[in-house]
Amino acid sequence: MRKIITVVILFLALLQTNTLLAQDLLKSSDLSTVKVDNLSDAEIANIKAQLQSNNTTIEQVEPMALAKGMSASEFAKLKLRLAANAAASGVKNDSESSTQKYGRTQEKIVNTKVKDSLNSLVFGSELFDNPTLNFEPDLKLATPMNYILGPGDELQVSVYGVQEYNANIPVSVEGKVSIQYVGQIAVAGMSIEAATQKIKAAMARVYSTIGSGQSQVSVSLGRIRTIRVTIIGSKQPGNYSISSLATVYNALFLGGGPGKNESYRNIELIRNNKIYTKVDIYKFLVNGDQSENVGLKDNDVIRIPAYEQRVKVEGQVKRPGIFEMKAGETFSDLLSFASGFNEFAYTASVNVLQKTGKEFKVQDIKASEFNSYKPQSGDVFRVTKILNRFENRIKIEGAVFRPDMYSFYEGMRISDLIAKAEGLKEDAYSKRARIIRLKSDLTKEIVNVNLEKALEGDVEADIPLLKEDIVTVYSILDFVEEYKITIDGEIKKPGVYDYQEGLTLNDLLVQAGGLTGSASKRVEVARMIMSEEIDDANPNKAELFNIEITPDNNEQAVNFSLYPFDVVNIRKMAVYEKPEMVSISGAVHYAGKYVLASKKAKVYDIVKRAGGLTSGANIEGVKIKRPIQAKQIEAVESIDLNLGTKDSIQNKLEKKLKEDLKYAIIPVDWKSIVKDENSNTNVTLFPGDEIEVAAFNEGVKVTGNVLLTSEIPYDKGKGFRYYLDAVGGVDAKGWKKKAYIIYPNGKADVASSFLFFRNYPKVTPGSQIIVPEKPEVKKMSTGEFVSIAGVLASLAGVIIAILR
Template sequence: MKKIIFTLLIFASVLLSQHAVAQGVLQSTDLRTVNVDNLSDSDIAKVKAQLASNNMTIDQAQTALLAKGLSASEFVKLKNRLGSSANNAITTIPQLQETPSENNSGIRTQTAFSNVKVKDTENALVFGSELFDNPTLNFAPDLQLATPINYVLGPGDELQVSVYGVQLYNTTINVSAEGKIAIDAVGQLYVSGMTIEAATQKIKNAIANIYSTVASGQSQVSVSLGKIRTVKVTIIGGKQPGNYSVSSLASVYNALHLAGGPSKNGSYRNIELIRNNQVIKYIDIYDFLVKGDQSANVNLKDNDVIRIPAYTKRVTVEGEVKRPGIFELKKGETFSTLLSFASGFSESAYIASVNVTQKTSKEFKVQDISKAEFATYIPQAGDIFKVNRILNRFENRITIVGAVFRPETYAFTEGMRVSDLIAKADGLKEDAYNKRARILRITDNLTAEVINVNLEKALSGNLEADIVLNKEDVLTVYSILDFTEDFKITIDGEIKKPGVYNFYQGLSLNDLLIQAGGLSGSASKRVEIARMIVSEDIDNSNPNKAELFNIEITPSNNEQAKNFVLSPFDVINIRKMAVYEKPQVVSVVGAVNYEGKYVLASKLAKVADLIERAGGLTTQANSSGVKIKRPIQAKQIEAIENIDLNLGVNDSIQKNIEKRLKDDVKYAIIPVDWEAIVKNPLSSTNVRLVPGDIIEVATFNEGVKVAGNVLLTSEIPYVKGKGFNYYLDAVGGLDAKAWKKKAYIIYPNGKAAITHSFLFFKSYPLVTPGSQIIIPEKPETTKLNTTEVVSIGSVIASLALLIVTAFK
């Protein structure tokens, strides 16, 4: 019985809890046990009524329901049972209406204020003028910073009011000319003259009185500045004085920049900010320029006046300071203060004293200010301070050069002697010449004198020789190597590295052979050494200019048994073996039985010998097509370069010849009459070969090639008995630029034949198989114009008239 009663109690409590949830789902603080499936339709209707009474949709209530423990799956079920959430809100109290905003992005805006910058050429040297000439420095307020809590609202400001949380609301409200704002369902609020912080609290309280979710903390209110109002300020004494509309966040420096800064005679140190007819701030721009202090850069208010009075005192600083220019000084400021404005002396400044040019009532006067007076001297208006450079001299320099271990400049001390300076330089080197040293000294009348020193005595303690030095003295210690002649020796001939080498005492031929890389393989046993003749007396009976030594060496050994000792300026020549010539080759190509390269076994080898070694001509060979291609030698080009054709400096004919030989021709062609050689081996066409020759045997070709200025470049089959004109006709004849009388034929063996003319008759060369007919182009000629023809006619007529007159 007890179990039944307990079960009924549990069931009743569940039903009551579900009913309670249905009655106050938004007011409940714990929704973890809610099961939406157990809610009846009447329960769902009650939830809808609760949402309507709170002017909410189920989506707007999502965050609050989940925070109270309702699971996400149960929320989805609840939303599905409630149906579409778009029409669930039933307005039971005046609803907030969103006001369209031109600034929906939420970014604070401000009307842009600018002014044309005018370069101050008259005041360019005045310290601080560049601050207002630079258009990139405008001191404009940063609109993206957080709204200042002490910002005072006024007519023209724009507020962005947002309600977020259970209720969502955004609107943009302008502060009216009467200083009020109007919020839907709330009414009008007076905010002009209030800080943004105080106005925010007032707006929150007003909205909370109407909307319960704000009062309960379920919704929050945010107030921020949108578009910022402008204020009017007046600037007097600027380069561009007048009334300016500036941002309500603008500062004094921003307004000064718009006005171009102080005028020509305006002060940079005593600018006044006047508000309500009282000076509330004195602005010293130097505090910002020198220290970066912006404490005087206060925000402006409507109807503020910035007055720039005339300066009281300006001075000029020239010369060796880091920032020369014109500076404004206040009463009581000293030269030390002025020096800080100029960023101090430069590295090369003379700081012992400063020269100042002052103005008296009648004239100028010059005064020197010592370093001790810098902190007490009060500059006068119009002073011109000139900071000079230090002298290009040393007060305690002394120098040592030459054969010491540390030649350098050292500090001079009174009483320093030669031995002291040498000790500072770590002593003499091994090659030092200790009989004499030299002191170069500048005397009092600025002339130079030389003092000789006996180093040996000076370093042995002789005070008379150990001369006392003066500042700026230069001590030179000589080296014995300075007195030694630089001897050379020359080796040439069959040595691997011929050239000029340094001579050393005791140098032998074996030493030099090793130094020069050893003998080459072609070195003979003969060596000739030429030595200069040295004598105090002239021997007219001896015409020899050098003494010759002929010695024999072992070519296969660099170390000779007899080690010949050399002398300065000897010239050694290693002779070449009488017979030492590397095998050299020629090539045979074309229609022979064995093409390839062949060594010239004999100095007298001829064309027929090599063709015979190559197996003779093949059956396809053209016996009329044998020729030799001989490479153009460098000495042939050099010979042409050395010939003066007297063509003038700017004439390019000779240069073109040289270029053609080097780059284009490369080979000289030697025609060979093979049939004549076969009949008579002693024929002159059986030429002797030289290394590098290429014997080329052409394959028989029955065609005749026609090229040049013809209508069709082609190869025409050879027809026995047909002449020159037959092949020209076969290619369509000549073109308009053809020069037929200069036509020529190139035969297979490289020989060429030209067309001959006698009176009106032309003799064309014989055409053979494999030959090539070339028709060149006519050279261009300049035709006479009408004026030239008339001029020539006039000259001829005049001559004719003279002749007729002469014979009358």
């Protein structure tokens, strides 16, 4: 009985422990018997709610749970259960995840940025127009020790060690925090560091282990209060509720920055009705200095007065725009605001357009005056480009080793410039060089120099140079004509080649890749005729040389010398034809490819070499498929049918030949050939021809615009119409009058008419009957019919009038 009671008590204790864990994870004193697997999903959700209400995470309470006896394995299970519960309940928003991760919250402040297009040129305006730029305080940072507490803040007070305590305590409107068993402690107006010491001292009177060091006290900022500031003179003036950690720049950003005519450099922070400090945004923009970006307090006023001086900088500076100037600042300060001159700026002086009481005036500021000139309100500074010219440039080009631009100095001569260019090249023409010189009126003149004498020390020839001179040293190769030579015919690489002195026929043959196998021994060289006088008695335009060579040897015994512009033709052998083939397929004994052994090989010869027709061959189904040659298509293209450019008949014909028809069909009457080999149907074969011998087929195929495409068994006594009727006749689009038949040998025939009689072609076994489609006929519209009727009526009226 005692054992039963003991088990019941242990079970109730375990159940109570899990219940306590579910009720308050942070306040349970003993977690050693906790079994996470026994907790329900509702209890896990309760633990999660406890953590959220205390602004803590499961990682933050891990040391406390382990100190209260909870095993590491059970705590790991608890973390997994909580993570699974979070995934099931959905993804938190950014502010919630930030609260869980960092344990600190702040009211979200939203401000819509408005682009100030009227003030876009003012330096600094872009700082407050950019929605991606923000001066919002970072809640991830550690609690600042100099932070001054006030009503609305919330403190996280924790005692850990032998004794445990954890609570989030708001600062009341009276500026006090109320701690359980300790009482109220005034903290308003104190820094977080001073408040920590005061809270620790007060809690030490209740928690004895704090004084002995067995327990520790931690005070941090949980929720940051919101303060109200007023902004005057901004683009969006008004009262703003912002973080107590916010600074002047944060408030200015929320207010959209200074307004259209307000200052960027004399912004006043008014606290307790006195100017606490002045803010110059240019310090931050130019130097990144945030020393004036002070923190704000409740009821602070930011006043942005109107600007006193603004000037404009245009032209060749790195950051042109409108700038605000303070009293005593010089043009050098303005130049630093504009980030200085760019690389193309004329820096010797700057032009400034000034405004007087009555009119404008222009003033030039020299470089020596940059540090003393004080810009006036309304000044417009114009920084121009440097001139596109050189003060000491000279150039040499042509047959020198280093043609380039060089620096010029007074007294420089032609020999000095050539020495700078490391001398003349071997092909330099030393008798004459050219100098293109710019005269004082900017027109150009040419000065000729004898380089040979100048380099030998002749003072008169070695003339002085002037800046911007362009010296050209000629090359003797510039005066040499570019000679070519042509080779064609039975050579591997025919074409046009450069001619060099001493070139021979052997050299050219090797350069052109050597002779082909079909080259004959005959070579013809055509050479142009050169003469100072016209010889009317000589009709020849070129001189011809006939040379015999050994085709199988590129190195000829007689090495013929070539001249410029010679044309060499390598002739082909009189008889040099590679074996060419035709093919035969179908009902023959030995189908395949056969070489044309005779120039006049005919169909009967190839069929005979193929072993003749088989017993199953259709003697009326012999035909030849002949590939359509490119020259046949060219012949069609060259014919003008005078159909007009918009007519597509010829275009369709050319397209059909190129893309659709690859072969021309030649019908063969085998019976006539067997009777007489000299029959005109025993045609001579061409290379590439294909002879097809069809197998005997007793069926007749009917296709096209018929009700049923089918193959009907051949009936000797039946005619053309029988086979059309056998497939159900023609369909709605069928053109029966134009039906035609294709015989097995490729020959075709069409129905014909005589008076009221229609003759249909004879049908043979293996034939194919085709019914084409009727062409579309455009019906006459009502309007067209009325027009024609009107014309006929008018004609009738004219005829009647004539007859009267």
